[in-house]
Amino acid sequence: MTQTKRADVHNSDVPVLCRSCEARHRGVCGALTPPQLLELAKHTAKTTIAAGSPIISDGDNIQRYANILNGVVKLAKLTSDGRQQIVGLQFAPDFLGRPFSERSEFDVEAATDVYVCSFPKDTLNRLAKQSPELEHRLHEQTLKELDEARDWMLALGRKSAAERVASFLHFIALHIHPEADDTKGAVQFDIPLTRSDMADFLGLTIETVSRQMTKLRQAHVIEIENNRTIAVADLSKLKQASETNRD
Amino acid sequence: MTQTKRADVHNSDVPVLCRSCEARHRGVCGALTPPQLLELAKHTAKTTIAAGSPIISDGDNIQRYANILNGVVKLAKLTSDGRQQIVGLQFAPDFLGRPFSERSEFDVEAATDVYVCSFPKDTLNRLAKQSPELEHRLHEQTLKELDEARDWMLALGRKSAAERVASFLHFIALHIHPEADDTKGAVQFDIPLTRSDMADFLGLTIETVSRQMTKLRQAHVIEIENNRTIAVADLSKLKQASETNRD
DNA sequence: CGACGCCTTGATCAACTTCAAATTTTGTGG
DNA sequence: CCACAAAATTTGAAGTTGATCAAGGCGTCG
Numbered sequence: 010m011t012q013t014k015r016a017d018v019h020n021s022d023v024p025v026l027c028r029s030c031e032a033r034h035r036g037v038c039g040a041l042t043p044p045q046l047l048e049l050a051k052h053t054a055k056t057t058i059a060a061g062s063p064i065i066s067d068g069d070n071i072q073r074y075a076n077i078l079n080g081v082v083k084l085a086k087l088t089s090d091g092r093q094q095i096v097g098l099q100f101a102p103d104f105l106g107r108p109f110s111e112r113s114e115f116d117v118e119a120a121t122d123v124y125v126c127s128f129p130k131d132t133l134n135r136l137a138k139q140s141p142e143l144e145h146r147l148h149e150q151t152l153k154e155l156d157e158a159r160d161w162m163l164a165l166g167r168k169s170a171a172e173r174v175a176s177f178l179h180f181i182a183l184h185i186h187p188e189a190d191d192t193k194g195a196v197q198f199d200i201p202l203t204r205s206d207m208a209d210f211l212g213l214t215i216e217t218v219s220r221q222m223t224k225l226r227q228a229h230v231i232e233i234e235n236n237r238t239i240a241v242a243d244l245s246k247l248k249q250a251s252e253t254n255r256d
Numbered sequence: 257m258t259q260t261k262r263a264d265v266h267n268s269d270v271p272v273l274c275r276s277c278e279a280r281h282r283g284v285c286g287a288l289t290p291p292q293l294l295e296l297a298k299h300t301a302k303t304t305i306a307a308g309s310p311i312i313s314d315g316d317n318i319q320r321y322a323n324i325l326n327g328v329v330k331l332a333k334l335t336s337d338g339r340q341q342i343v344g345l346q347f348a349p350d351f352l353g354r355p356f357s358e359r360s361e362f363d364v365e366a367a368t369d370v371y372v373c374s375f376p377k378d379t380l381n382r383l384a385k386q387s388p389e390l391e392h393r394l395h396e397q398t399l400k401e402l403d404e405a406r407d408w409m410l411a412l413g414r415k416s417a418a419e420r421v422a423s424f425l426h427f428i429a430l431h432i433h434p435e436a437d438d439t440k441g442a443v444q445f446d447i448p449l450t451r452s453d454m455a456d457f458l459g460l461t462i463e464t465v466s467r468q469m470t471k472l473r474q475a476h477v478i479e480i481e482n483n484r485t486i487a488v489a490d491l492s493k494l495k496q497a498s499e500t501n502r503d
Numbered sequence: 504c505g506a507c508g509c510c511t512t513g514a515t516c517a518a519c520t521t522c523a524a525a526t527t528t529t530g531t532g533g
Numbered sequence: 534c535c536a537c538a539a540a541a542t543t544t545g546a547a548g549t550t551g552a553t554c555a556a557g558g559c560g561t562c563g
Contacts, residue, residue, distance in 0.1 A: 086410045089499050094413040096406040109396065114403055141388040148395040149356065155398055156361055158405040159343035163333045165412035166341040166459025170551065204510060212413025217551055219511055235560090236510065252336045417519070451542060461520060466543055483528070483542065509559085516553075526543070533536085 024050035032076040032126065036102030037150070040142040049136060053128045058119040064105065065117040073127045074106035080123030081201040085116045085209065095210040096161075097154060098201075100184060106130070108137070108147055121201045165212045168251075173211040174221040175250035178231065182241055189244060197240040204236070225250065271297035279323040279373065283349030284397070287389040296383060300375045305366040311352065312364040320374045321353035327370030328448035332363045332456065342457040343408075344401060345448075347431060353377070355384070355394055368448045412459045415498075420458040421468040422497035425478065429488055436491060444487040451483070472497065 022043030023033070027050055032038045038046060055078070058064055064075075064082065077099055084097035096115060099105065105125065107113055137143045164173050178200075183189060185198040200207070204222075208215045225231045230250050232240040241247050269290030270280070274297055279285045285293060302325070305311055311322075311329065324346055331344035343362060346352065352372065354360055384390050411420050425447070430436060432445040447454070451469075455462045472478045477497050479487040488494050 084406075086406065088410065088414060092414040094410040096409045107399070109399070115406065141391065144388065144391060144395060148391060148398060151395060151398045151402055152354070152356070155402045155405060158402060158409060159331075159333065159362065162343045162405060162409060162412060163335065163341040165409060166456075167335060167339040209413075214552060215510075216512085216553080220551090223511075462542075463521085463544085464519060467519095470543075504563105506561100506563085508561085511556100511558075513556080514554085517550105518552085519548105519550080521548070522546090524543100524545080526541105528539100528541070530539080531537085533534105 022047075026050045026053060026055075030076075030102075030126065031078065032102040032104075034102075036076050037104045037143060037146045038076065040140055040146045041136065042140075045136055045140065049128055049132055052132050053126050055124065055126050058123045058125065060119050060121050060123075062119050063116060064119060064123070064125070065113050073129055074104065074108075074133050075125040075127035077101045077103050077105060078124045078126055081120040082123055083118050083120040083202070083206060083210075085118060086114075087116070093209045094212065095206060097158065098210070104147060104150055108134075120206060161210075170211075170213055170217050171221050171224060172251055172253070173213065174207070174218060175225060175230070175247055177207060177211055178225070178239065178241070179244070179247045179251045182239075182244060182247065191248065192245045194244050195240070195242050196244065197234070197238065199237045200239060269294075273297045273300060273302075277323075277349075277373065278325065279349040281349075283323050284351045284390060284393045285323065287387055287393045288383065289387075292383055292387065296375055296379055299379050300373050302371065302373050305370045305372065307366050307368050307370075309366050310363060311366060311370070311372070312360050320376055321351065321355075321380050322372040322374035324348045324350050324352060325371045325373055328367040329370055330365050330367040330449070330453060330457075332365060333361075334363070340456045341459065342453060344405065345457070351394060351397055355381075367453060408457075417458075417460055417464050418468050418471060419498055419500070420460065421454070421465060422472060422477070422494055424454060424458055425472075425486065425488070426491070426494045426498050429486075429491060429494065438495065439492045441491050442487070442489050443491065444481070444485065446484045447486060 024043075024047050027033050027038065027046050030036075030038065033046070038049070041049065058080075079101050082099040082103075082105060083095050084099070085093055085095045087093050098120065105117065133143075137147070164176050168176065181200060182196050182198055183191065186196045189196050202210065204215045204218050207213075208218045211218065213221075222231075222233065225247075226233050228250075230241070230243075230246045232242070234240060271290075271294050274280050274285065274293050277283075277285065280293070285296070288296065305327075326348055329346045329350075329352060330342050331346070332340055332342045334340050345367065352364065380390075384394070411423050415423065428447060429443050429445055430438065433443045436443050449457065451462045451465050454460075455465045458465065460468075469478075469480065472494075473480050475497075477488070477490075477493045479489070481487060
């Protein structure tokens with residue numbers, strides 16, 4: 010009977026707070042057993058953060074980790090004289106925070122309105138010691154972030170402004186429509202960043218971003234419904250533009 | 257007595273192959289018990305790879321992982337039309353290979369002559385399942401690589417050519433002389449990359465790299481003994497140049 | 504309506520690339 | 534150890550890309 014109990018990973022044992030939470034399926038919480046979830050749920054707080062607000066500042070002592078339940082978060086670095094580079098974008102149900110480190114190496118800010126479920130570092134660290142599966146999930150996310158960071162290094166180091174903007178739109182399109190076929194098909198979506206954030210992500214100025222958006226529109230690769238809303242009739246054309254556009 | 261035996265993590269139980277190996281202290285092998293080391297050592301091969309030779313090609317099925325025992329390895333991505341970007345540099349005793357993935361997302365090449373200890377993926381994966389500490393070490397290395405990748409994103413996206421070259425030299429100087437004081441002090445070292453590799457790392461052309469090296473020499477920030485060998489009289493000047501040099 | 508924030512467009516300029524040698528360094532065979 | 538060829542690096546001149554500087558348009562919210 011204890012066996013039945015342990016095998017039952019279904020709703021009855023899962024904390025109410027967590028029942029409909031995406032992080033319990035695709036996020037790090039999926040590694041936790043119902044009792045562990047309960048332990049964590051005792052200390053969680055769900056919060057909304059307005060677009061543009063800081064979540065963690067560079068060098069802050071991070072007291073809490075969080076899961077993104079909704080919205081987009083940007084990770085930004087600053088040079089000593091104030092130039093900014095966005096070094097990562099995170100989406101639900103990503104884990105937010107740098108495990109095993111006291112300090113954040115960058116600013117964490119809400120790009121859109123963001124809804125997070127946060128919990129104390131200590132609690133998660135304790136659970137991570139009990140659960141290799143939890144560390145494994147964190148490791149998998151870190152590997153995914155590393156792959157993405159390296160993709161952007163290629164774009165920042167070697168792609169033209171036109172290619173970078175197309176790469177970015179392609180990246181966002183596939184994030185918002187994961188089911189879309191990379192090589193063909195039409196999608197519509199909202200860019201979760203302002204032109205200024207796009208510029209900071211792409212290592213360009215807002216003027217250059219704007220000009221390249223205009224060129225993509227004129228080349229009928231995208232339609233700009235309003236500043237944020239974009240329609241792509243054929244993703245393969247966007248992908249093409251992200252790899253070869255020296256104009 | 258079995259207790260004494262288990263507690264004894266000293267040389268007697270350690271495979272001969274591993275006794276003087278750096279990876280057993282600072283690398284991933286440090287997570288393994290003597291029996292686990294022995295298991296791994298049964299399948300290891302130590303190999304030398306000449307500078308410029310590929311270790312793993314983009315998209316290869318990786319059959320083996322490896323530890324770097326000596327030398328510098330570059331991780332490079334290519335655009336479809338052949339532009340190259342180096343997305344990471346690895347040094348002894350770094351672990352080489354992408355855990356939990358069949359394919360490499362980039363080319364892995366020896367930057368200098370490299371001496372590695374390689375072993376089959378399967379063996380390590382099996383050990384990783386037994387040993388949370390092993391996965392933890394791999395995770396820590398991934399986190400370190402991610403931090404470095406993001407530092408370079410800032411350089412690639414927002415720093416001038418002069419700043420990038422100075423940043424690179426500063427990075428290499430501290431890697432080769434970890435004991436050096438970041439803010440002052442003199443060091444001398446060999447750059448483990450050619451000008452061409454430096455360019456691919458910094459998202460510049462070899463001509464621009466060369467010109468910026470010349471400027472740093474003329475500004476008495478560095479002395480160029482020969483192409484590869486550099487002397488820095490005052491690291492703080494190099495650091496300064498890596499943050500503010502719009503010339 | 505007016506002000507403000509955000510985005511676009513235009514003109515000019517600087518940084519970096521490209522193309523083309525010249526020069527230095529390295530590796531090899533005698 | 535020297536001579537010579539090949540490779541790597543430096544240097545120069547001209548060309549491009551994207552940044553900077555400067556308006557102007559559009560939409561939203563009081």
